[in-house]
Amino acid sequence: KMKHRLLSGLLAVVLVLGLAPGALAAPPAESEAAQVLAALDIMVGDENGNLNLDRTITRAEFTKMTVAASTSRDTVGDAVAVKPYPDVPQTHWAAPYIKAAVDLNLVQGDLYGNFNPDEKITLAEGVTILLRLLGYTDSDFTGVWPAGQMAQYRALGLDEGVTCGQNDNMTRRDALYLFYNLMITKDKNGSYYLNTLEPTLNLVNTSGQLDRVGLINSAMEGPVVASGSWEAQLPFSTASAKVYRNGSSSDLGSIQDQDVVYWSESMRT
Numbered sequence: 384k385m386k387h388r389l390l391s392g393l394l395a396v397v398l399v400l401g402l403a404p405g406a407l408a409a410p411p412a413e414s415e416a417a418q419v420l421a422a423l424d425i426m427v428g429d430e431n432g433n434l435n436l437d438r439t440i441t442r443a444e445f446t447k448m449t450v451a452a453s454t455s456r457d458t459v460g461d462a463v464a465v466k467p468y469p470d471v472p473q474t475h476w477a478a479p480y481i482k483a484a485v486d487l488n489l490v491q492g493d494l495y496g497n498f499n500p501d502e503k504i505t506l507a508e509g510v511t512i513l514l515r516l517l518g519y520t521d522s523d524f525t526g527v528w529p530a531g532q533m534a535q536y537r538a539l540g541l542d543e544g545v546t547c548g549q550n551d552n553m554t555r556r557d558a559l560y561l562f563y564n565l566m567i568t569k570d571k572n573g574s575y576y577l578n579t580l581e582p583t584l585n586l587v588n589t590s591g592q593l594d595r596v597g598l599i600n601s602a603m604e605g606p607v608v609a610s611g612s613w614e615a616q617l618p619f620s621t622a623s624a625k626v627y628r629n630g631s632s633s634d635l636g637s638i639q640d641q642d643v644v645y646w647s648e649s650m651r652t
Contacts (some may be wrong), residue, residue, distance in 0.1 A: 386451050398582075399451030399616075401418055402427070402626075409477065410544065412544060413436075413544075413559070415563075415595060416544070416560060416563035417434060417559060418595060418599060418650065419563055419566065419595060419598060420559060420562055420591065421484065421649050421650040421651075422598050422599045422601075422647065422649065423451070423452070423566075423580075423598070423600040423602070423649075424451055424456075424602075424649040425448050425451045425452050426448060426555070426558070426559060426562065427649050427650075427651075428651065431623050432623050432624075432625070432651045433563050433576060434555060434559070435555055436554060436555045436556035436559060437551045437554055437555070437556065438554060438555050439503045439551075439553065439554055440503070440504060440553050440555050440557075440558050441500065441501050441502060441503060441554075442490075442498065442499055442500050442501070442502055442503075442504045442508070442637065443475070443476075443477035443480070443481065443500035443501060444477075445502075445504045445509055445512070445553070445558060446480050446481050446484045446490055446512075447477055447480040448513055448558060449480075449489055449513070449516065449564060450480045450484055450487075450489075450611055452481045452516065452553070452562055452565065452578060453487060453489070453501060453516060453580075453630075454579065454580060455483060455487060459479050459480060459481070459483045460479055461479060462478075463478045463479050463482045464477060466478065467481045467482040467498070468481065468492055468496070468497055468498035469496060469497055470497040470498055470499065470500065470553055471498050471500050475500060476595055477500055481498060481500065484512075487515075488515065489512050489515045489516065490512060493623060503552035503553070504552065504553055505549070505550055505551060505553065506545065506547050506548065506549050506550070506551055507528075507529035507533060507549040507550060508552055509557075509558065509561060510529065510532050510533060510541065510549075510561075511528070511529060511532050513541065513562075513565055514532055514535060514536070516565065516570075516576070517539075517565070517568065517569075517571055517576060518569040518570045518571030518572060519535065519571055521570075523535075533549050539568050539569075540564060540566075540568065541561060541562075541564045541565065541568060543558075543560060544563075544564070545557045545560050545561055545564075546643050566580070566587070566593060567591050567592075567593050568586055575587035575591065577593065577598075578650060580633050580649070581598075581601075582596065582627070584598070584601055586598050593604050595625045599647075599650070602647050602649065602650065603645040603646065603647050604645065604647065604648070605643070605644055605645035605646055606643045606644060606645055606647065607643075607644045607645075608641060608642075608643060608644070609638050609639065609640060609641060609642040609643075609644050610640055610641060611646065617646055617648075618648050619636055619648050619651055623651065624652060625650070625651060625652045626638070626652075627652065628642075
């Protein structure tokens with residue numbers, strides 16, 4: 384859930400990413416993309432905060448990311464009444480996301496009616512799904528699949544940073560760039576996708592530039608006053624958390640008594 388936060392200028396703001404000019408100094412593109420997707424709760428790290436970007440991604444994992452990047456992301460429940468595919472039982476961890484993606488007409492099974500949730504997903508399959516998020520339908524493309532979809536993928540600039548070929552299994556790094564590019568791509572109606580996803584924030588300007596700081600600030604929860612056992616009020620361990628104090632990268636030891644803390648569970652920040 385995205386929430387606007389007006390950060391107080393009277394007290395030191397802790398754990399807020401990128402508020403000072405020094406924090407805006409040309410971060411690596413991969414780091415920027417990771418911050419954006421974490422703020423949107425689309426791609427988050429494991430219990431240690433690692434994104435494991437070199438690992439390939441499964442159809443179930445990609446589907447979860449797709450639903451998290453859709454306007455229906457807040458409506459997915461914890462369980463489903465019926466299994467969405469014969470090979471996706473109700474007990475499968477991704478069953479709610481796969482069911483939601485089916486209802487949104489974003490995914491399809493194979494010729495045998497199975498979804499194959501644990502198989503690796505190819506770039507062409509992932510591109511087809513994301514084009515549907517952008518409002519395109521299969522009827523918008525002529526010729527043999529996926530020629531038309533891949534041509535549109537390149538024309539829209541969704542390929543920036545993606546290194547695998549259309550029939551290759553995607554890595555999590557490929558998915559990271561694909562979803563990041565999605566946010567600054569215009570949908571079929573001509574609106575930048577992130578502005579459709581977060582209509583009240585207007586985070587992508589007319590030049591297609593994303594307000595990363597504004598997005599991250601909107602994702603912050605709080606405040607919590609650093610006093611007593613304040614860390615116990617956070618929903619994650621601060622042991623491996625990223626810490627920013629007054630807009631600059633810091634560490635947990637820099638937090639002083641009575642500092643005002645804003646936090647993000649998805650960014651572990």
